[in-house]
Amino acid sequence: MTPPLSRCIINHMITVLYFARLREELGRSSETIALPAAVRDVAGLRALLVARGGEWEQELALTRPVRAAVNQAMAQGDTQVADGDEIAFFPPVTGG
DSSP: OOOOGGGOOOOEEEEEEEOTHHHHHHTOSEEEEEEOTTOOBHHHHHHHHHTTOHHHHHHSOTTSOOEEEETTEEEOTTOBOOTTOEEEEEOOOOOO
16 A cells, blocks of 8 residues: 555755865765755755765865855755755855
8 A cells, every 4th residue: 555645755866066175075076865855955955964974074064164056056055955956065266
């Protein structure tokens, strides 16, 4: 018997991109993640990644300056994340 739809947990698949210092320190430029149902925004995704510990905790800590974009548009912590989205994390860039 199939459980009612309201009881099903649907994981959204997203692509996460890492740029500059983050790419170097985390050892990857991208990954595909199945989000737990509780992760609904950029802040939740960042917390999920920080929970990995080690370099993840250091580089993505809230005390570190890290910017985010969802589908190539600048995003804030409360920006929603949906199935199929592309989320990029990168350090702030300064011009010269």
